[in-house]
Amino acid sequence: MTGTPTACLALADGTIFYGMGFGATGETTAELCFNTAMTGYQEIMTDPSYAGQVVTFTFPHIGNTGVNPEDDETAEPVAAGMVVKWDPTRASNWRSVEELGPWLAKRNRIGMGGVDTRRLTRAIRQQGAPHVALSHRADGKFDIAALVAKARAFQGLEGLDLAKEVTCAQSYRWNEMRWAWPDGYTSQDNPRHKVVAIDFGAKRNILRCLASAGCDVTVLPATATAQDVLALKPDGVFLSNGPGDPAATGVYAVPMIKEVLAADLPVFGICLGHQMLALALGAKTIKMNHGHHGANHPVKDRETGKVEITSMNHGFTVDSQTLPAGVTETHVSLFDGSNCGIRVAGKPIFSVQYHPEASPGPQDSYYLFERFAEAMRA
Numbered sequence: 501m502t503g504t505p506t507a508c509l510a511l512a513d514g515t516i517f518y519g520m521g522f523g524a525t526g527e528t529t530a531e532l533c534f535n536t537a538m539t540g541y542q543e544i545m546t547d548p549s550y551a552g553q554v555v556t557f558t559f560p561h562i563g564n565t566g567v568n569p570e571d572d573e574t575a576e577p578v579a580a581g582m583v584v585k586w587d588p589t590r591a592s593n594w595r596s597v598e599e600l601g602p603w604l605a606k607r608n609r610i611g612m613g614g615v616d617t618r619r620l621t622r623a624i625r626q627q628g629a630p631h632v633a634l635s636h637r638a639d640g641k642f643d644i645a646a647l648v649a650k651a652r653a654f655q656g657l658e659g660l661d662l663a664k665e666v667t668c669a670q671s672y673r674w675n676e677m678r679w680a681w682p683d684g685y686t687s688q689d690n691p692r693h694k695v696v697a698i699d700f701g702a703k704r705n706i707l708r709c710l711a712s713a714g715c716d717v718t719v720l721p722a723t724a725t726a727q728d729v730l731a732l733k734p735d736g737v738f739l740s741n742g743p744g745d746p747a748a749t750g751v752y753a754v755p756m757i758k759e760v761l762a763a764d765l766p767v768f769g770i771c772l773g774h775q776m777l778a779l780a781l782g783a784k785t786i787k788m789n790h791g792h793h794g795a796n797h798p799v800k801d802r803e804t805g806k807v808e809i810t811s812m813n814h815g816f817t818v819d820s821q822t823l824p825a826g827v828t829e830t831h832v833s834l835f836d837g838s839n840c841g842i843r844v845a846g847k848p849i850f851s852v853q854y855h856p857e858a859s860p861g862p863q864d865s866y867y868l869f870e871r872f873a874e875a876m877r878a
């Protein structure tokens with residue numbers, strides 16, 4: 501880092517990091533997490549599940565593939581800001597249409613480079629996801645005491661329902677498929693299954709994966725009622741990922757999910773959808789120390805013994821001790837043993853804590869979309 505710092509990150513415990521700002525100028529308060537993925541900064545910044553969070557990237561070269569319209573997971577970046585080791589690398593990639601900095605600036609998101617992200621990551625691991633204030637100003641005149649006070653005043657994600665802020669305003673149909681495998685594999689020739697997907701902050705690649713597995717997808721807003729869902733006479737119901745505290749979102753979503761479960765349809769949930777399915781079945785969710793955010797998290801399928809390398813992004817988790825009888829823990833994290841999947845005995849109702857749609861990350865877990873389609877065929 502050279503020159504006067506133009507960005508400042510204040511943690512609620514009073515720790516201050518200086519760096520060089522990029523993207524928008526201004527100020528934001530948020531919870532701070534770290535993501536260990538080596539690719540996919542654009543997908544991460546536009547993943548609606550990151551609402552209310554600033555993301556520290558542990559991978560040092562951020563910016564080298566630029567940004568392009570295809571890799572957005574939603575229309576706007578949703579993460580509150582980003583912190584990186586170096587100033588963003590110049591884009592050098594055939595798919596790039598824009599540099600990261602101007603792209604962030606247009607979308608009013610703050611970036612900060614020149615930070616010792618190893619030290620910051622250690623702080624996050626030790627303290628638990630800290631509350632922070634991130635400021636970017638060209639004159640570099642920071643009011644440190646005020647920034648620390650703002651970080652302390654941030655209420656955190658516990659108790660926050662953010663799904664309502666990122667969900668779609670109206671229902672819509674989705675038919676676009678994900679990129680085919682190199683060998684041209686997709687399930688587009690399969691019979692179509694009518695799926696209602698509840699959008700708590702859905703990533704586009706989830707909808708693409710559903711379409712590729714043979715689903716004709718209708719997306720409904722987060723506040724849809726069971727009547728709205730069942731009126732569409734779906735063959736299956738999908739519960740999406742999303743930001744915030746599952747218990748808070750569950751205030752309105754869990755009663756809807758309980759009613760849908762009574763209709764005995766195949767149900768598949770991912771991440772927030774997994775957490776809220778677990779709540780609807782009677783389990784509890786808890787806040788994690790610093791969560792799981794990355795693209796190389798090993799998960800064991802307890803039924804087959806197979807290990808999948810998965811993409812993850814969650815700060816809450818299902819407490820497996822609270823799973824009621826009749827609900828099986830199907831997957832566990834090999835990093836910390838936390839719950840990564842459940843299934844209702846004897847019924848085509850299942851969900852996973854991780855992200856089988858990747859974006860970014862490995863594709864090991866795509867089979868879950870096929871499993872959902874298979875359940876609807878049966």
Ligand SMILES: NC(=O)CC[C@H](N)C(=O)O
Pocket residue numbers: 549740741742743744745746770771772773813814815816817
């Ligand atoms: N990716 C997600 O759906 C995240 C779920 C939830 N907001 C969490 O942080 O645990």
